[in-house]
Amino acid sequence: MTEVVESKQDRIARRQIDKFEARRTELAVATLHTLAELGYARTSLREIAQKSEFSHGVLHYYFADKRDLITHAVRQYEAVCVTRYDEAVASATSAEELKCEFVGMFFATLKADAPLHRLWYDLRNQSLFEESFREDVLEIDEHRQAMIWRVVSRYAELAGGEPATSPAAGYVMLDGIFQRALLHSLSGMDSSVGELEQELDHVLDLLVTAS
Amino acid sequence: MTEVVESKQDRIARRQIDKFEARRTELAVATLHTLAELGYARTSLREIAQKSEFSHGVLHYYFADKRDLITHAVRQYEAVCVTRYDEAVASATSAEELKCEFVGMFFATLKADAPLHRLWYDLRNQSLFEESFREDVLEIDEHRQAMIWRVVSRYAELAGGEPATSPAAGYVMLDGIFQRALLHSLSGMDSSVGELEQELDHVLDLLVTAS
DNA sequence: GCGAGATTTGGACACTCGTCAAGATTTTCT
DNA sequence: AGAAAATCTTGACGAGTGTCCAAATCTCGC
Numbered sequence: 001m002t003e004v005v006e007s008k009q010d011r012i013a014r015r016q017i018d019k020f021e022a023r024r025t026e027l028a029v030a031t032l033h034t035l036a037e038l039g040y041a042r043t044s045l046r047e048i049a050q051k052s053e054f055s056h057g058v059l060h061y062y063f064a065d066k067r068d069l070i071t072h073a074v075r076q077y078e079a080v081c082v083t084r085y086d087e088a089v090a091s092a093t094s095a096e097e098l099k100c101e102f103v104g105m106f107f108a109t110l111k112a113d114a115p116l117h118r119l120w121y122d123l124r125n126q127s128l129f130e131e132s133f134r135e136d137v138l139e140i141d142e143h144r145q146a147m148i149w150r151v152v153s154r155y156a157e158l159a160g161g162e163p164a165t166s167p168a169a170g171y172v173m174l175d176g177i178f179q180r181a182l183l184h185s186l187s188g189m190d191s192s193v194g195e196l197e198q199e200l201d202h203v204l205d206l207l208v209t210a211s
Numbered sequence: 212m213t214e215v216v217e218s219k220q221d222r223i224a225r226r227q228i229d230k231f232e233a234r235r236t237e238l239a240v241a242t243l244h245t246l247a248e249l250g251y252a253r254t255s256l257r258e259i260a261q262k263s264e265f266s267h268g269v270l271h272y273y274f275a276d277k278r279d280l281i282t283h284a285v286r287q288y289e290a291v292c293v294t295r296y297d298e299a300v301a302s303a304t305s306a307e308e309l310k311c312e313f314v315g316m317f318f319a320t321l322k323a324d325a326p327l328h329r330l331w332y333d334l335r336n337q338s339l340f341e342e343s344f345r346e347d348v349l350e351i352d353e354h355r356q357a358m359i360w361r362v363v364s365r366y367a368e369l370a371g372g373e374p375a376t377s378p379a380a381g382y383v384m385l386d387g388i389f390q391r392a393l394l395h396s397l398s399g400m401d402s403s404v405g406e407l408e409q410e411l412d413h414v415l416d417l418l419v420t421a422s
Numbered sequence: 423g424c425g426a427g428a429t430t431t432g433g434a435c436a437c438t439c440g441t442c443a444a445g446a447t448t449t450t451c452t
Numbered sequence: 453a454g455a456a457a458a459t460c461t462t463g464a465c466g467a468g469t470g471t472c473c474a475a476a477t478c479t480c481g482c
Contacts (some may be wrong), residue, residue, distance in 0.1 A: 016428075020456085025431095039340035041252035044469065055431050066470065118339040125336050126330035127394070129250035136400050163301075164417060168403070169388065169410045176387025177380065183338070184354075187345050192379070199380045206375060206417050227450095227458080232457095255439060266461050268442085277440065 010065035024062050032074035036115035040122050074136050082143040085151050099204055102151050107197050112179055145171035156208040164209050235273050242284035247326035251333050285347050293354040296362050306370035310415055313362050318408050354381035367419040375420050
């Protein structure tokens with residue numbers, strides 16, 4: 001009987017833990033939105049709380065401190081970002097089709113999710129100064145690299161060639177294009193963004209050996 | 212005679228203005244060092260003053276406000292950074308020599324001036340959130356792009372080929388490599404940096420059409 | 423419905439921030 | 453040398469920060 005009682009208490013305990021976790025992610029999502037809007041340098045706990053439906057005190061009930069909160073927010077970002085092109089990779093039946101879908105999605109998310117993307121770059125840069133961010137940043141960067149590599153290697157396969165770079169170099173070069181396009185997009189330099197879009201078509205072919 | 216007096220006053224006035232300007236750049240340089248060490252988010256005026264030989268009040272004697280000061284510091288950065296490869300471009304007599312010198316300098320400054328470089332990326336990212344930084348950032352980015360383009364186009368010339376990308380795409384891709392190498396270098400991932408160095412050799416050739 | 427525990431609130435705290443101004447100090451000109 | 457101007461220091465201010473906590477509120481098993 002004790003074990004029955006125990007399991008019942010366990011169920012109750014688990015339910016509360018789940019609720020606790022659920023609220024944590026809820027607050028982490030609110031944090032993510034505030035960060036995306038204001039940037040790391042100007043995001044305060046009171047600002048975060050104001051964007052949620054809670055008071056600022058509750059943040060310290062669910063998180064040890066500010067770093068703990070932001071770390072969890074970054075982990076939420078990861079969940080959002082790294083499967084973006086997988087469907088296109090799986091469904092494309094020709095190199096041309098994959099390229100077209102990839103370039104389209106690339107610039108679609110650039111425009112639709114600009115605040116989130118600039119946050120990512122902001123946090124990645126923070127990790128250049130704050131060692132405590134590095135582990136998470138490096139891990140997320142790995143996942144982004146893998147995501148891009150799935151596209152590039154599949155593109156090479158469909159084109160009947162081989163990737164011309166390592167996964168790291170390929171990712172880093174395409175990410176460089178994304179960063180520049182993001183900056184120019186937020187600066188209202190639409191024509192420059194358009195040129196980059198045209199050029200991405202071309203760059204993808206540079207990243208695979210001629211078939 | 213009035214004009215003689217005036218010109219004498221002018222000389223005096225100019226001398227004082229020059230002195231004023233000199234102290235401004237002196238303080239801007241101190242600001243640059245503090246920014247490079249702490250990052251934008253954690254740099255305060257008192258911290259800047261402490262790294263100089265003055266008190267914090269003097270900053271408001273020479274600069275209107277914090278933004279004015281940081282803007283001038285960024286301009287100082289620009290003066291430092293954009294002629295780095297020009298000597299190599301001018302003196303190289305073969306593609307192989309230019310490539311070797313470029314790759315060497317690329318990774319030498321990566322290691323020697325890491326704090327300054329991470330500051331640049333930090334400020335460029337701030338411009339994604341703060342419109343007031345954008346004008347300066349875009350201008351400096353142009354100069355960096357031109358600097359890289361001088362290398363790429365000369366390399367293509369020496370190799371008897373043509374650049375395979377636009378100046379923007381070429382810059383952005385090489386800059387992406389630099390960013391990644393900087394992150395991994397500051398993270399102590401030396402082997403990863405070494406791989407990127409090897410790969411840069413290869414990437415340079417991707418950026419020119421086969422001769 | 424009651425009561426214990428979980429959750430939330432809102433204010434207090436110690437601190438740092440940018441800014442400013444009054445006064446002390448130094449430099450410069452006559 | 454002495455006066456005038458430029459320069460620098462110091463301390464204060466109000467606002468904003470992260471953190472903590474006592475009290476208020478809510479939840480939920482009994």
